[in-house]
Amino acid sequence: MRAISTLMLLTFVSACGDSKFAGLSDSELQDRFSQCNRASSLSPGGAITCDNIRRECDRRAKSKGHSVCY
Numbered sequence: 047m048r049a050i051s052t053l054m055l056l057t058f059v060s061a062c063g064d065s066k067f068a069g070l071s072d073s074e075l076q077d078r079f080s081q082c083n084r085a086s087s088l089s090p091g092g093a094i095t096c097d098n099i100r101r102e103c104d105r106r107a108k109s110k111g112h113s114v115c116y
Contacts, residue, residue, distance in 0.1 A: 067102040072114040079103055079115040 067075060082088075082096035103115035 065098060065102045065105070067099055068105075070102075072106070075099065075102060075106070076115050 067078070070078070078099050082099055085092070085096070088096060100115075103113070107113045107115075
């Protein structure tokens with residue numbers, strides 16, 4: 047139960063504030079997104095990172111009107 051609580055806390059904290067991926071170029075973000083999609087298994091930290099990358103892709107898609115990650 048403690049591990050689940052810690053993971054949830056990390057998820058909430060990582061969702062706050064500006065994304066550290068906002069400074070990446072579209073091509074760098076696309077590369078990171080592709081790495082996440084190819085991963086066969088992820089550590090909890092890796093899963094959080096990939097979730098944040100997906101969120102940044104979604105944010106850019108909304109602001110630009112087209113997907114930068116595919």
